[in-house]
Amino acid sequence: MKIAILGAGYVGLVSGACFAEFGVQVALVDKDASKIAALREGRIPIYEPGLDKLVADNVRDGRLTFPDTLEDAMEGVEAVFLAVGTPSRRGDGHADLTYVFTAAEQVARAATRPLTLVTKSTVPVGTGRRLIELVRPINPDITVASNPEFLREGAAIGDFMRPDRVVLGTEDNEHGQRALETLRRLYRPLYLIETPIVATSLETAEIIKYAANSFLAMKISFINEVADLCEAAGADVHDVARGIGLDGRIGRKFLHPGPGYGGSCFPKDTLAFARTAVDLGTPLRLVETTIAVNDARKEDMARRVIAAMGGDVRGKRIAVLGLAFKPETDDIRDAPSLVVLPALAAAGASVVAYDPQSMGFARQAYPASTEFAPSAMAALADADAAVLLTEWNEFRALPPDRLKAVMRGDVFCDFRNVYDRKSMIEAGFKYTSIGRP
Ligand SMILES: NC(=O)c1ccc[n+]([C@@H]2O[C@H](COP(=O)([O-])OP(=O)(O)OC[C@H]3O[C@@H](n4cnc5c(N)ncnc54)[C@H](O)[C@@H]3O)[C@@H](O)[C@H]2O)c1
Structure with a gap:
């Protein structure tokens, strides 16, 4: 099986190297020529434990390549993944989808055979539908799917190779059936280790990703506020976290107090989720409060x-x-x-x-x-x-x-x-x- 990935950042590079490790032929492209040049010379642009070896092994074995052009990368592929950035849009906090739409259009124009266009980038609910409207008039043989990524930086390879679940969102029609079949084949090594596969609609898959990140962010803000209460009351937040976390309904993870969450995902994703919810007339007040608590912290x-x-x-x-x-x-x-x-x-x-x-x-x-x-x-x-x-x-x-x-x-x-x-x-x-x- 052959796939292409647009975007050789954290998600694109880790996913590309891991898919290659599964035995898939992966062509990775990035609009940043210096990133591709570095990768060709064996230099990894980011620090992620184990990634240098995984990339080197798969480049050596010819499964991971960094072609010059998108056209070269798309030669014979069944699926193209978008792993481009979706930062906060300046001014309003919505996800900026410029990179996603530009990349999708490039793929639609370069495609010479039927293929599945898969968003691995985190995109707000409704984006898959907008992508269908964008790419189908250019190329009717493209199917759109959503496969949000849940890896954590610092543990990215383990998370990709042994995820808690794989979410596959597809269209509810023949196109969708074909996409689901392609993605199931791609993830077969994970199916074999009994990873739950959540097959769902495009909209549901898109919401799962934001709901997951927002819930985790909320857990962090919750324990941070409880930590302040512990300080005022002379209690120990670690014991409180243990005492509540041992309850299986709550769980022990993500109950570490600290200086507030950061990173490339939680801050922008909570904000985008809250903005989307307001647009849809169903504000997420807990998420809005989580954002405010974290900024203040x-x-x-x-x-x-x-x-x-x-x-x-x-x-x-x-x-x-x-x-x-x-x-x-x-x-x-x-x-x-x-x-x-x-x-x-x-x-x-x-x-x-x-x-x-x-x-x-x-x-x-x-x-x-x-x-x-x-x-x-x-x-x-x-x-x-x-x-x-x-x-x-x-x-x-x-x-x-x-x-x-x-x-x-x-x-x-x-x-x-x-x-x-x-x-x-x-x-x-x-x-x-x-x-x-
Ligand atoms: N970093 C994480 O831990 C993580 C985890 C899960 C999901 N995500 C999501 O994955 C997406 C990517 O995140 P990231 O951290 O990998 O971003 P990143 O900024 O590290 O990488 C994005 C890459 O896409 C490239 N790019 C942009 N437009 C392109 C185009 N048209 N063609 C080719 N390359 C193009 C950029 O040059 C850049 O190298 C985001 O939506 C993010 O929310 C990130």
Whole structure:
């Protein structure tokens, strides 16, 4: 079987490499020529554990290719996946579908045989229908399907190879039957390991993706608010999370308090979902509140640092450990650090930051005054305060005494609750964490 994928970003590259690993012939194209050039030279444009080897193995075995043109890529394919970005549209928060529609039109014009056009990009309900209206007049042999992607950055390969489910949305007609059959064949290796396949309509598949992300975002905001309550009441949010999470109806995952969710998906997807719901006359008030709670939380983190330093950070040196929105990724899109660092700089602090993977991107994204250190210990050297924003494993291993010894000051704001509170206090820190007494 042969497929093409448009967009060699996180989703396109991971999906392409994983489909190739299933034995499918995959042609990956991207409009960014530098990305394709890098891939051809064996360089992976993103940090994702295991991806370099998976790509290299499948390129070597000839199953994963990076053709020059879309026409070359589409030679003999049965399905073409769209894995292009759907960022927030400036001004109104709806998903910007420009890339999706442009790519779909390119595919319709380049197709020389019947094929299934599959959206893996996250797109609002109704997009599949709009794609049918767009591509069919150009090319009546194209079928549109929706196959939303649920992988997590940092664990993307495992998530793709062993997903909780595969969602396949298709048209309710002959076109749809053909698309479903093609997609079932493509996902056969997952069917063999008994992955549930949710076959549904285009609209339902589109809503599943947004509902899943919004629910997870809501879970995070919920535990963050409960963490604040725990702080005020002298309770421990970790025990509360465990106590409720052991209830199978609730589940233990996504109940970790922190500085607010970020990343390339939750912020934009919750916003787009809420906007779509308003347009359809059925507002999602819980999702709207989740967004507001999360936005306020990121700002509140800077306020907490300033409060921990006695209300004034002017002239103080603050070390920030972790910039990526979560560990095991170099992605800083909508990360809490993008709010916290500028707020600290605006309050007069001099900020020195370190992240194990995202420093390349970080340099352009933060205030020009930000200093970047080559290691965690270098960032902490002579710092008046430390703020931990991302729970990279290498930070967990730092002994409190050593941290204290290199720092000038004694304020430590651990916004991921990585350290043992007692050990930090014994080491001499004024230690702030989230939702613990
Ligand atoms: N990143 C994630 O963890 C994740 C998880 C699930 C779903 N998604 C969704 O998947 C989609 C892609 O996300 P991403 O993080 O991979 O984005 P990304 O920005 O990393 O990659 C998108 C790529 O598409 C390319 N592109 C745009 N238009 C093109 C065209 N016409 N032809 C060829 N290439 C084109 C861009 O150059 C870019 O390299 C989004 O809708 C996102 O919401 C992302």
